[in-house]
Amino acid sequence: MKFKVAFQGERGAFSEQAGLAFFDERMEPVAFNTFEDVFKSVKKGVVDFGVIPIENSLYGSIHQNYDLLQKYNVFIVGEVKLRIRHYLLANYGVNLKDVKKIYSHPQALAQCEKFLKSLSEVEIIPTYDTAGSAKMIKEKKIMDGAAIAGKQARKFYGLKILKAGIENHEKNFTRFLILSRKKIIARENPKTSIIFTTKNIPGALYRALGVFAQRDINLLKIESRPIIGQPWRYMFYLDFEGSIEDEVCSDAIRELKRLTDYYKFLGTYEKGREVG
Amino acid sequence: MKFKVAFQGERGAFSEQAGLAFFDERMEPVAFNTFEDVFKSVKKGVVDFGVIPIENSLYGSIHQNYDLLQKYNVFIVGEVKLRIRHYLLANYGVNLKDVKKIYSHPQALAQCEKFLKSLSEVEIIPTYDTAGSAKMIKEKKIMDGAAIAGKQARKFYGLKILKAGIENHEKNFTRFLILSRKKIIARENPKTSIIFTTKNIPGALYRALGVFAQRDINLLKIESRPIIGQPWRYMFYLDFEGSIEDEVCSDAIRELKRLTDYYKFLGTYEKGREVG
Structure with missing residues (x-):
């Protein structure tokens, strides 16, 4: 049995990775542009479940999602604490010395600041999304650039890992919640x-x-x-x-x-x- | 006696307006790019005081400034609750019917959504700063566009008010804190x-x-x-x-x-x- 699971972001996003950690191969990922779209799709029954980030162990709560939990009548039915590991990803054939431009979301760039400072003559380019930057270097066949994203983006877009675990802090976790329109009361823990x-x-x-x-x-x-x-x-x-x-x-x-x-x-x- | 007062943003920012509400004509405004620069300049004694936003009554806390209060040894010595009123501003000679483009910070645009929806055939252009968009239309002598900013920006850049009070909610307040390197204990209230x-x-x-x-x-x-x-x-x-x-x-x-x-x-x- 498969479940349609809504998340915000491009395919390969950390939210998708969190959903997969929870549902395994039963998850059929459905990408939406905004968090509110995820809540709406769960509420209307367009999908079976939703997965949203609620808190990061370094940066704190994602308040928009707190507010949406109050606004929409959906239930929390599960939780995932995902270790956020950032990867420097590129097309096959690209080596670290070829990289002149690095693309990612500003928060991911900030989380990898120490690694980025160790590089010289590399232009840092902020984008709207981590997985979206992986998608972009793949689609545009960029051979002088790399993206910072999670391992799910690597897998989905078929990219090469130039360097793994480039985040500043190892205790970087994001807590995700699983949403359902139906109330399901857990018995264990x-x-x-x-x-x-x-x-x-x-x-x-x-x-x-x-x-x-x-x-x-x-x-x-x-x-x-x-x-x-x-x-x-x-x-x-x-x-x-x-x-x-x-x-x-x-x-x-x-x-x-x-x-x-x-x-x-x-x-x-x-x-x-x-x-x- | 004048006080040098640091704030984040362009001249005419809401933080400057909050500082003026607190210090009146004794304030000599000093603009910085980041909140952390404001904390540093207070800590080092480059300025006498700093003014930072800490919370908005609709959007909640500004967490970066909570974290900076913990990081830097500065003291809170005052508080201002500023009513956030947004104005549609343009160069003199521009009328509402001439406006084809409206510039402002995404949060200000969101706070004026109802008004913006009432306009037709106007392009909405997000910028880095409310006062910065007022500065831009002034400096570039834009005659087919307008900016959304506060009254301090109007005054500072010498712009015309096309429409006042265009924010969705009237109970829109931002609470600002006044920072000092010296501990000053208030006696009143x-x-x-x-x-x-x-x-x-x-x-x-x-x-x-x-x-x-x-x-x-x-x-x-x-x-x-x-x-x-x-x-x-x-x-x-x-x-x-x-x-x-x-x-x-x-x-x-x-x-x-x-x-x-x-x-x-x-x-x-x-x-x-x-x-x-």
């Missing part, structure tokens, strides 16, 4: 994600976190986002250990709802492994 | 900003927030940022009401330090007024 806003009174956030602390429920992450139209008030995104179907967690949520103005369940899913 | 990391144990954040809640100290904002090299662990930025010199606050901080691995004081400063 579960974590749960919710959104809430507190009432506008002193100590409100502390009391909200207290419903978890008092039950020894371990908080994994808290993220705040602005509430549109209410400057300097915030929406909180909380990840905690456990399943929404555990008695202790559902009890905590029942108490939390009494303290909050707004509550939304995003999903109970298996904690992601580190892969790649 | 003070708020305090700190950074800390909790020990890696369940309930650690709850207990850290508890030192404030138990003393009825009102928390204004919490922001989390990744700790580099420790994936899925976070640094917390906290804003609370009160002065570091109040007994109740300094008592809270003393208790907080026992619960944290890392603590940094950023400043006690007067809560900013909404201006502009």
Whole structure:
């Protein structure tokens, strides 16, 4: 059985790689231009699942996707922590000494700054996408240039590795979420994600976190986002250990709802492994 | 007495406008290309103060500046909440019907989407900077185009207002911080900003927030940022009401330090007024 899985970016993107790490050969990749298109296609049932980046271990949260989780009624059903390894890729026949131009997305270029500084007389050219730069050197048969992208792009476009692992930091992971229109509650090693806003009174956030602390429920992450139209008030995104179907967690949520103005369940899913 | 005040962007930027709202005619504006240059110039004493955006009421925090507050030893000594009003600006002699091209930064273009959709046969051209697009139409004497920028850019480049207040949301504020190399503790209407990391144990954040809640100290904002090299662990930025010199606050901080691995004081400063 195959699943249509939506992701943002060109074929060979890190999101596609994260999806493959989760679904293996059951994944039929469907590329979209924007994150919002991924959410829409999941919501409408055009695809079976979506995969979106939510956080990088060096650069922090991808806030647009936090906001889209609030906007669209989809559920988180899985998680992947993908080690981001960058490769210098070129067409077969090109050697490192031939490379006069290096193409990639500005963030990937920044993540490989140390390696790039070690090269001399090479022009650095920012592009819209890592996998897109691999696609471009392939399609235009560029023989004096190279692209920085992930291994999925190498595989998809059939490129040669000039140098592997050129990123500055080895602890560079991106956490991806798997989205579905259907609620699927994981039983193994579960974590749960919710959104809430507190009432506008002193100590409100502390009391909200207290419903978890008092039950020894371990908080994994808290993220705040602005509430549109209410400057300097915030929406909180909380990840905690456990399943929404555990008695202790559902009890905590029942108490939390009494303290909050707004509550939304995003999903109970298996904690992601580190892969790649 | 005049103060040299550093900001990022072209002359006429919203950061310059925020600085002027704070310092009035005592401000001598000094433009820099990057936020990091602003921090460096404050740290080295090249300028007296810096002004940086930290948060927008619609789009959220400017994380690069959170990270720079941790990296550089500078103090927050003031705050400005600037109403972001966008203006359609052109050279004198240009009327709305002459405008075939509109230039601005992508975020400003997005913030004026409703207005832009009301126009027909106009090309939208993204640029690197709002004030920079005003500068460009002035310098190139463009007579078939207009720029979207703030009123400070209008004034600085001597442009005509084709239309005022073209932003989608009226509750669009950006909060700016005033930076100094010297610690200056505000007495009037003070708020305090700190950074800390909790020990890696369940309930650690709850207990850290508890030192404030138990003393009825009102928390204004919490922001989390990744700790580099420790994936899925976070640094917390906290804003609370009160002065570091109040007994109740300094008592809270003393208790907080026992619960944290890392603590940094950023400043006690007067809560900013909404201006502009």
